[in-house]
Amino acid sequence: MIAPLLWTLSLKRQSGLLALAGLFMLATAAGSAAYAGAVRFVVGALGADPQLALMWGPLSLAGIALFRASAIYGQIMSVNRIGQNVVHDLQREMFAKLIRANSEWRRQHPPATLTSLFVADLSALREGVIRVFSNFTRDIATILVVGAYLFYLDWALALAICLVYPVAFAPVERLGRRLRSAASTVLQQNERLSHHLTRAFEIDPFAKAFGLEPFLEKAAAPVFRDR
Known part of the structure; x- marks a missing residue:
């Protein structure tokens, strides 16, 4: 599991940023x-005091929007810092491990492959960390807080929503599963193409010496067709 590893190597030292x-x-x-509370206030005030609703309604919505935008900005900045610190700690740890690796293992892994671990793979990991904290965790917190407020306003209606939501969510979940499967297939195809091209370019001088270019083209055709 990567989560305990990230916690041990980096996130544990960032408890303050995580709390923030x-x-x-x-x-x-x-x-x-x-927002729901403000709309409820405006709708209720329209019947009792329309002038009060027209005066305070837009101001309250604007204040809430400013407050929420500031919170989102602070969250984005803190989460980006967390993601950058995770990449920094992992890069430092990986470099320390790699420079101490035995020579036989180093010969089996070209420098370009090792470099891609620091550049591409860790950058993808950073984006994953940012998305988990920015989207997944924030959405869970929003669901809990808004759900609690809905139960406070009308527990029966909130309970009905909780019962209907899983049924409505099932088609979305199936669609998401198909999209993830398609994305995984694309990644596998890209990996296969990259491996084939690397091997082809490595043996290209020998292929030219023996006139094997048509053989290389024929071998590459199925790889390109699968994409």
Whole structure:
């Protein structure tokens, strides 16, 4: 599991930033719930005092929007810092391991492959960490806070929503599963293409010496066709 590894190598030392990001996420979730409260206030005030509703309604919505935008900005900045620190710690740890690796293992892994670990793979990991904290965790916090506020307003209606939501979510989950499967297939095809091209370019001088270019073209055709 990569989560315990990330916690041990980097996230454990960033408890302060994690707490700050969590506060910003809760503030963002509170802002989402405050929208419902503000709309409820405006609708109720329209019947009792339309002038009051027209005066305070836009101001309250604008204030909530400013508060939520500030919370989102703070969350993005703190989460980006966390992701960058994770990459920094992993790069330092990986470099220390690689320079101490035995020579036989180093010969089996070209420098370009090792370099891609530091550039491409860790960058993808950084984006994954940012998305987990920015999207997944924030959405969970928003659901919990807004759900609690809905139960406070009308528990029966909120309970009905909780019962209907899983049924409506099932088709979306199936679609997401298909998209993930398609993305995995594309990655496998890209890996196969990259491996084939690397091997072809490595033996290209020998192929030219023996006139094997048509053989290489024929071998590459199925790889290109699968894409």
